[in-house]
Amino acid sequence: MKEDLKTKLDGYIKSDVLPMHMPGHKRNPGFTGSKGDITEIEGFDNLHSPKGVIRDLEKKAADIYGADDAFISVNGATALIFAAIHASTFRGEKILVSSGCHISVWHAIETAGLVPVLTDPISDVTTGAFEGLDHRAFIKAIEENGINTAVITTPTYEGLITDTKDLYKRCRQLGCTLIVDESHGAHFGVKGNSKFPETSEGDIVIKSLHKTMASPTQTAVMLTKKDLPFKYLIRHYLAVNESTSPSYILMSGIASALTHTDTDAFFDIVKEGRKALTGLNKLRLYERADMDPSKFVILTEGYLTGYELADRLRKEYRIEVEASFPSYIIAMTGMGDTPETIKRFTDSLLAVDGKLGDRNGTTADTFYPEAAGRKFMLSIENAVKSEKAVTEIKKAEGKMSGEYLFAYPPGVPILIPGEVITGASIKAIEGASYLKTDPFRDFDGTLLTVDI
Ligand SMILES: Cc1ncc(COP(=O)(O)O)c(C=O)c1O
Missing domain, CATH: 3.40.640.10 (Type I PLP-dependent aspartate aminotransferase-like (Major domain))
Incomplete structure (x- = not known):
């Protein structure tokens, strides 16, 4: 061989x-x-x-x-x-x-x-x-x-x-x-x-x-x-x-x-974890037929925000999740997980769930601006290389973006260089957290724009 x-x-x-x-x-x-x-x-x-x-x-x-x-x-x-x-x-x-x-x-x-x-x-x-x-x-x-x-x-x-x-x-x-x-x-x-x-x-x-x-x-x-x-x-x-x-x-x-390919065994471990999470009373494991079972998407159902849940798991149970959003967290599993690691996660989540108080409202997540309303005025490359002005987000409508702006994670852009900034994109930006710009700078409520 x-x-x-x-x-x-x-x-x-x-x-x-x-x-x-x-x-x-x-x-x-x-x-x-x-x-x-x-x-x-x-x-x-x-x-x-x-x-x-x-x-x-x-x-x-x-x-x-x-x-x-x-x-x-x-x-x-x-x-x-x-x-x-x-x-x-x-x-x-x-x-x-x-x-x-x-x-x-x-x-x-x-x-x-x-x-x-x-x-x-x-x-x-x-x-x-x-x-x-x-x-x-x-x-x-x-x-x-x-x-x-x-x-x-x-x-x-x-x-x-x-x-x-x-x-x-x-x-x-x-x-x-x-x-x-x-x-x-x-x-x-x-x-x-x-x-x-x-x-x-x-x-x-x-x-x-x-x-x-x-x-x-x-x-x-x-x-x-x-x-x-x-x-x-x-x-x-x-x-x-x-x-x-x-x-x-x-x-x-x-x-x-590529020698560790027993994904069925991985599936069985994950399935046990999903079964354990049916015991949640306030939080909810997101379940859909068209969903990858390896992803634990936990909906916070208005009891706390996804950020708060991630924080509690980090501070109280020493668990770092993949991502958190206003109304949910994503915990990722992988081939290296074992029944013990998954149990530690599900036990911790059940413990947090048991200690939650009353629901304190709903938290809206970001909705991306619709493709139909998105227009490019310049090639991405030319917009990236153009001279730019700093524009406050509230005054940016109708101007052209000179940079990428995306929620990170998941790294999906809300704005792309060369794209016209619309009211819908501003609304999405205002509703999002953990925004990153590229070329990299900290997002500070302003956008780099190019004159049309
Ligand atoms: C959907 C998607 N595509 C591509 C990538 C890039 O993958 P890599 O980190 O392997 O370069 C990522 C990374 O997070 C991703 O989430």
Whole structure:
């Protein structure tokens, strides 16, 4: 049997080969925690033109997810999204993009010089966040705008899933390349397991391995179809954007994660946790059929805010959750969880629930401005590079945004450079918390605007 990257690397670092090459820590344990931090030495292949042990790892990833081919990334799903969008489009072309897409999608649209056409997912009335896509509006937008490439996100940060089977079939008929950002669904569709949902359908499906699989931060995989015509361009744009010295610690971490693929066992642990949370009296575990069960979305039901709940879990139970919002929190689970870690979380939440007082009102969450009312006056790139004025948010209506503004998490922009600031976007901004701007500065109630 052929050695995989991790086994090969583990064997190599036990050898007495003297590294007269980069990196400068020389695998001296006095300087670095990991002896596996090598570079592209003989026998260890090259991520940017893989033919050996790294290519085998990509083929293994394709096999595990039932895809025709795969590309790995040590610069997150972000690098794969960049490569997918750059490879599948020509500068100046339109791209259909779901308003629920992550900032990494927008950065790729900006640098690829594309004209975005926005389409809205449905707004979830319970959380105020986005849920699945409106299929009819999506296909209509492709037809009306002569779209060649579309990008969507599923599942959402809250774990809500868009069914892509029919959507992809229609995209194929219309000659539109469908890119699916399935960053939060790395545990979906793993061979030999059937309890979590299947991997989405699309020409390109991108999974951020580190979000739920037992894989190190910054690792991700792109799955592609055999007949994808521009695969060589994906390799090119990965080389454009990723380090020429990709980390073997991360690649070996991917190899390791792809040997721990019992997602059904993970599902069973999560299911027990969900069962325990049916004992909540005031708080409520969000349950939907079209939802990833690995995400614990806890609705605070007006008894306290999501921020307060996160704070209590942090201070009283030493639990740090993934994210908090006005009316809910998201606690993420992953392949590394055990029945004990999940029980500690559910016991703590039940204890908080038992101590809650009376309901003290409802808290509204942010609703994003509707795509139909969003207009671009300038390309994103030109708006980013334009001279800007500082404008108080209350006086910004009708001006053009010179920066991205997004709630973080989930990193979904409310405003994009080049976009006209409307009353609806101001309302969304005023209702949001943890706002970030990009290029980065602290959001202080002002916006950087460009004169129209
Ligand atoms: C929906 C979505 N897409 C893409 C990304 C980027 O993933 P990565 O951190 O692997 O680069 C994120 C990160 O949070 C995300 O939430």
